[in-house]
Amino acid sequence: MASAASTGSTPVYAPAACNWNLESAFFPGQFAWGASTAAYQIEGGWDADGKGPNVWDTFTHQGGDRVFKNQTGDVACGSYTLWEEDLKCIKQLGLTHYRFSLSWSRLLPDGTTGFINQKGVDYYNKVIDSLLANDVTPVVTLYHFDLPQHLEDQGGWKSDSTVEAFDAYAQFCFQTFGDRVKLWITINEPYVVAVLGYEEGTMAPGVTEPGTGAYLAAHKMIKAHAAAWHSYDRLFRKQQGGLVSIALNSDWAEPFEPNSLADQEAAKRHIAFCLDWFATPIFVDGDYPAIMKSKISAMCKKQGLTSSRLPEFTQEEKKTIKGTADFFSLNYYTTRKIKHQDNAHSQPSVSADMEAEQVTDPSWPVATGSSWLAVVPWGLRQLLKYIKDTYNHPVIYITENGFSQSDPAPLDDTQRWEYFRLTLQEILKAIYIDGVHLKGYFVWSLLDNFEWSCGYSSRFGLFHVDYENSALPRVPYRSAIEYAKVIANNRLI
């Protein structure tokens, strides 16, 4: 029998105390059940049909052991030629939504609208049209880590020319695909691009400028996002009626010593320097979190600098940035325990500025394919509640969540499905007990794929991909079969 919550488009928030079994509750009506991928991680065809190079092509081709076994995304899952196989997986799961990213340099080989690669346009038209023909709603990310190399050569995310190029690219995509795409993500995880790409250099473009590179890159990405949102608002929203946001990743953070004020403050800073760094300007007031500004400025003074390493937005820019997201797009993977750390004398870096040390609770299981991924489903509920309370109760989509297996990965991934099940239970609590306005959940990822610096050694897919076989066959893990049941029933069990 369907509960009230399963019918109609408005979820009914059941009181926590009533005699009602949460674990067998229906998800809200119209709940978006999705899976996510990204162009560089699945498409292959790195130089096919006029595609231009991007920073990940360059980074992987340079070798240097920055990627497991110097693997590349040259072939990956072959989705550029095997799209129909991906569609079969999507249909087998019964997804209502599929999130994928456009390869910027497949559409615009040098990153600018000076030249448009029609073959790229044709490919994404085929993907979008066949999703819609199968009643699957496309959710499209414009940029998921794969900046066109030509733009990187002009300074990449440290340069204003990339902000302008991104806005022009976004307008091109809205114009070309926006008649059919109604859910847009401008940038995937600006935190990861900034810190791993422009400070630590472990991801493309491999820039190592600790203490400055990440802040500068983040600053430009926030401006680029805001410019694209305004372009949509001004030129396309009325006609196309879609929504635009930015996908923000964050851990949940708990104080290492719950009663230590210093650790409590450090845990807050861990979230401030990751989620709030982007969410405060975009969702609240156009400016960085006060704690970030004061911490970084204090560190800079100690380092003898005359101005802060954190750039400032002008009043005009603040006005432009504030309010530029139509929903909250959250990527959640893990939780950390945080200790206060005194960094007065260390070299400048984002993590030194934060003065917070991460500790993983040894009692938490770790996903076998990613040493950083401690499995903490309840952390997601805490983070959702934090977002509700901090960002004025927004509509939230979890646009990524998943658990990797190491290679070789068993098709019977019972343990991994248990992690998904526990996570979905926490989501039900968030919706029905905490009243979080959660409208969808997307598994990372539809397929095993190129997991950045881990190459193909880390398998996040609902479908196994056999890279040894040139047909790149996709085979469902048990998690895929179980997820399909949840989607079909709109409830667990």
Ligand code: PNW
């Ligand atoms: C996300 N880290 O990125 C990305 O959006 C996906 O492309 C990726 O495959 C997925 O998470 C799984 O890793 C991350 O180093 C990249 O902590 C790096 C980290 C976390 C997330």
